[in-house]
Amino acid sequence: MKTNVIEAAVIADPDARLAHEIKERQRVRDKRAKLLKHLFLIVLSFVMIYPLLWLVASSLKPENEIFGDLGLWPSRFEWSNYTEGWNALPVSFTVFYKNSAIVTVLSVIGNLLSCSFAAYAFARLKFNGRTFFFGLMMMTMMLPYHVVLIPQYVLFLNLGWVDTYLPLVVPRFLAADGFFIFLMVQFFRQIPRELDEAAMIDGCSPFKIYWAVILPLSLPAMGTAAIFSLIWVWEDFLAPLIYLNDVNSYTVPLALRMFIDQEGQSAFGQMFAMSVLSLVPVLIFFVAFQKLIIRGIATSGMK
Amino acid sequence: MRKFFRRNTAGYVFLTPWLIGFFFLALGPILVSLYLSFTRYDMVSAPVWDGLGNYQYMFEYDRRFWKALEVTFTFVAFSVPLRLAAALGVAMLLDKGLRTIGLYRAIFYLPSLLGASIAIALLWREMFGLNGVINQVLSMVGITGKGWITDPDTSIYTIVVLAMWQFGSPMLIFLAGLRGIPRDLYEAAEIDGTSRFRQFRRITLPMLAPVIFFNLVLQTIEAFKTFTSAFIISNGTGAPADSLLFYTVYLFNEAFKFFRMGYASALAWVLLLIIAAFTALAFATSKYWVHYENERD
Incomplete structure (x- = not known):
């Protein structure tokens, strides 16, 4: 009904008709632009995840199909890449995963x-030198x-910590990663101060306020920090490379690297599977x- | 006096773990590293004072040091602008009027999350190899490929591509920045008939300058620190022909393969100074091209 009225008006008034036509053309152009944009983004997405x-396809292919075949679908699924790859190194991946899990869990707890x-302390407590230390x-x-x-290596060597997980884990309990402090400071500052003040009047100690007021209200920030530290510690290569010499204490990234040294035996399928x-x-x-990850980056603006 | 203690106790108690970490893991090591850089130290016997010997050798005789600088600067010069351009371009595409933005955003960000892992470095090694998937794609359009990694002229660009692939995190930061630009600025420009390119130059770039600045500083520092991918792709050596001898790879080998800890400390300090200089340069020039909204006159 309404469209009929508009159409009638358009026919009656040449100016309105022109305006309508321009609008119509604009809409078609916008639609086409949007379609092109989607097309481009879809192609780009494909390139990005190809x-x-x-990697996944190669992990399932027979050895002779990995190189020389662009297709992503294996002629037959070579699940043995996974089962054999798991035990292809002198020590089983069960051990490597256990090691990585220990290091990661302890590190995440320490970081949090x-x-x-x-x-x-930086966001909520007043003390002399706060700005100075925050700058540092x-x-x-x-x-x-x-x-x-x-120097850290020399220190840990003298403490007898090389070839243990201590050099990987202890720094996390000493807030060595400033990124997470920064992320949390940003979040703590947004919590209304009235809450602390009310708790203080009720006789809560600073620790009680931290534990019962700030932490429960900061779960998103804590979650973001936990996820990032989990992923970074899990993928960390340099520190384990330096501090772990015994294959039995290797983490997963170190174990993966051992596949290159075995390249002569051409176990690419197994390497990709692992x-x-x-x-x-x-x-x-x-x-x-x-959501937490993406918001964490957008708000802290890091990494 | 008592009042002073009462005022400060809680703050310093909560700060204690960080303070211990700061002195033993940051400040102390920086100073020790500076001291070691003036010595010869093999970790077996005590450090021997050598004055400026390490630095003199580095600048006057050490060809690999200069090669490492060349490789690293080449990498920074290519990877940072390319990564930022890709990040900004895609962020602008995603910014306006798309409802499915979430999925694209996730797909484009994923490589940033995985890119630092050994698995991806191993994958890159094989993708750009002589029989790798890159050459198969090229042969479809009639180009005969080569071993991109084994050729010293091209090896570094495989890592530049890897860095570009990870444009996702600066993209997210750009997206947040673009959200902050008031829409009516564009609408006004649209009514005035301003072209898209002009809108980009006159509205988007100036309004986004603080974010671009932030990304530039951060990504440059990150690029100087690149280690894992170069280490894995060159199998820990910087080969072929030292074309993948990233500064950090060289430093690592001097320290933990040859145990020249004094010399490696000097290398570390030069790296620190380079990064500090770049950061200072960025901040010093920022007032000419970065204008923060709340201090406009």
């Missing part, structure tokens, strides 16, 4: 505790790890916590 698809402690903390975020690497498995935990966390 390497990952190729120590960084939220420091962030609470921001500067350590810029510091290349390679500059402190050698590579895929090493990415699975990261993928699961990405899919499950995508």
